[in-house]
Amino acid sequence: MKERRTFLKHTGMVLLDAVTVRAVSPKMSVGSERLSQPAMIIDVNRCTGCNSCIIACKEQNLTPSGYFNTRVEKKEIGTYPKAWPAYIPDLCHQCRNAPCITACQYDATFILDSGIVVTDWSRCTGDGACVAACPYGARFQDANNGNKADKCNFCIDRLEQNLVPACVENCPSRARIFGDLANPRGEFAAYLKRFQATQTKDHRQERTFHINASKS
C-alpha cells in the first residue's frame, strides 16, 4: 500500500507541477481553460449521512488513517424528544482570500488560476501553520509523508482526466453538485442562483457552498 501511495503522490506532484506552470506562464494558461472555475455546491437536504464520500475520497487520495480531505460532520439538533441529527458534508472551501495561504511563510500553499488552493510539498516544511489557520479544519499534517500539509484539491488529478472529484461521483443521493462558476449550467446553475439569493457576504470568495438544512 505504501508503495502505491508514494507512486500516487509522485504522480500528484507531477500533475501539480504541470498545473503550477500553467498558472504561472501565460503561454500555457490556455490549458487552464479546461479546468475553468470549478466549484462544489453541497445540498445538505440531500445528504443521507452514508459516508460514501469520505471513503471514496480516502480510496482516491490515500489520506492517513484518522485524517480526511472530506468528512461528514454529524450534529445533534434540539433536545429529546424534539431532536434530530444533522449531516453536513464539508471539505476545503478553496477560499480566494485563504487564511492558510497567508499563514504559510514558505509560499508552499497558493491558489491556481482555476481557483483551487494547492500545496507544493517540495516547499512545505510541515510546520503546521496552515493547519491552525484554516477556519474549517480542512487541513491536516500527513505523518506518513514528513508531516507535510494536505487537504482537498477537488481531486485535481481527476479533473485533469475530465473526471469529477471522487466524492461527487460516489454520492448516491447526488448531494454534491459540481460545476463551473464561469459557465454555470443545468442543475449547478439553478443551485448557484439559489445559493446566491441567500448569500449576504462571501468575504473569502469560496468555492464550496452549502445549501443549508430546510429543517429547523
Added chain:
Amino acid sequence: MSDTNQTTKGQNCNRRQLLAGSAFALAAAVTESALGEEKQQVRPPSCYGQAAEITDPEVRVVHSVCLGCNARCGNRQIVKNGRLEKISGNPYHPYNSLGTPVAYDTPVSQTLTLPSPVCGKAHDAVSYVYNERRLLRPLKRVGKRGEGRFEEIKWEQLIKEIGHGGQLFSHLGEEREVPGLAACLSDEPIDPNDPYLGSKRNGFTLITGRLQSGRQEFIDRFVKSSVGSINRIGHTDICGLGFRMGNYAMTEGKQVELKADPWSAEYILVFGANIYEALQPGINTYGAAVAERYAKNEIKFTIVDPRAQNASVHAHDWLPVIPGQDGALAMAMIRWIIENDRYNRDFLHLPNLAVAREKGYSGYANATHLVIIEENHPHNGQFLRAVDLKTVPTEEEKDIFMVLGKSSQPVTFTAVASAPIEGEVEITSESGQKIRVATAFSLMKKLRSVIQWQNIRAGAEFLKSRSVKQPKTLPATAPKRRSVNTMVPATIVTVPMPRSPSLC
C-alpha cells in the same frame, strides 16, 4: 457538446468519447443529470477511480453483491494481483442507480467508465476483508475467562475437540468436562416425559446470521441432514419477520414485500425501517430517492423508532416510541381515526377490488368482511367464508369472503358494490348452525381487552405528549376483559411497489 457525453439507460456509451469531452461538458453533464426529462436519467460520464488501473493488465474487475448490510446492492470490485483494492457500485444492479440500471446486455467494456455510487459501508468492505483483527484461524483460550488470551490451534484440533469434547481446558487447571457434539448424536429422547422435545439430536442448535442464498443450504446440510437436529435458527424473527407477516396478513398471503413507493409517495410513515441506512432496496436507491425528493420538497416522512436514526435528519417528525410499543402507537392512531371520524367511509364500504377500481382506488379494504366470533366454531376469529355456510361446499368457496347484505343476511363479497362496515349479527348456515359474526371494522372499533386497552392508552398518552389531538373518550380504568380474542384489523390492500424487485 454535452449531448455526446451523456449516456442514458440502456444506451451504449463509448469510453473514448466520454474521456474526450472537456471539463465544461463534464460539469454540464453532471449538473444537468437531475434536471433532464424525468424518464431519461442522464448519467455523468466518468471513470471509476484511477483510469490507469482499469487499463492495468494486473487488474481484474469483479462484479458482485455487497453484504455490508442486507440491502445487497451491487458492487464492482477492483482486484489487483489477487488483492481487493477498491469497491464501487455495479451499474447493472437495480439498487445502485436510483432504480435505473444500465441494460444487462451492455458489454462490461462499455460500462467501466460509468459511475454507480454505493454507500460508505460498501466502500469500506475492503477494510473488513483485510482487517488485522479478522479471525482467519481457530483460537483457543489460554488464559482465564475474560482475560482475552488466546492461542492459534489447528483446524484438526478444533474439529476433534468440538466433536468429542472432554476436559478441554485441563492445561489451565480446569477440570470441567466440556460436552462434544458427539453427545447429541443419539436417537434417545431428550426427556422421556416430554416427547415433544424430540431426540437428543435436537440438543444441537445452530444460530446463524442472515441465511443468504447458498448459506442456508450449506448450514441445513450440516444441522439437519448430518446431525439430524431441527434447530437451525436464523435471525429473521428479530429482523424483517414482523414486517413481512404484517404484509402477509394484510394481503391475504399474496405479498410479503410491500413498501412505500419512494418515487411517488407524498408522505411515508416509517415504522422501524432504516431507510437511510439499510432498508431494501438500499440507501443508494430508496434512501437516495427519498433524500432527493425531500430536497425538492416533494415528500414528507415521519420516523417511528426508539432511535433517532439517520433518516431523522430529514424527517418531518421523529416519534421515539418505546421499544415493543410500535403496535400500541399504531392502534392508538387507528382509534383516534375511528373516534374522530377521520377515516374514508366511502372507501371502507367498498367490499372488493372491482368496485374499488371503478371508484379510482388501487386497492380495497376488508372493513366490510365478516369475522366469525363464535367461541366454539372451528374457525373462530377467522373471516367467514362461503365454505362455512354450505353443507356441500365447492373448492372455490374456501376463498370467498362474506359481507352483510340487505336484511342482514350474508352475501359474497363480490356480489355487492357496497356493504355495511358496522354490524354484529347471528346468521344460520345451510345446516342450521347458528354463527355469530361481526364486520372487521366493528371488531376493530370494539377492541377492549385489558392488554389492548392498556397499550392503546400508552399510545394515546404518547400522542398527547406529541401535541396530537387526543381521543375523546378515554375511560379512567380499563374495562373488563371480553372474550373476543380476535384481532382482525380493517386493512387496506395495496399493490406492491412497482420498481424495486426485492430479494429477501
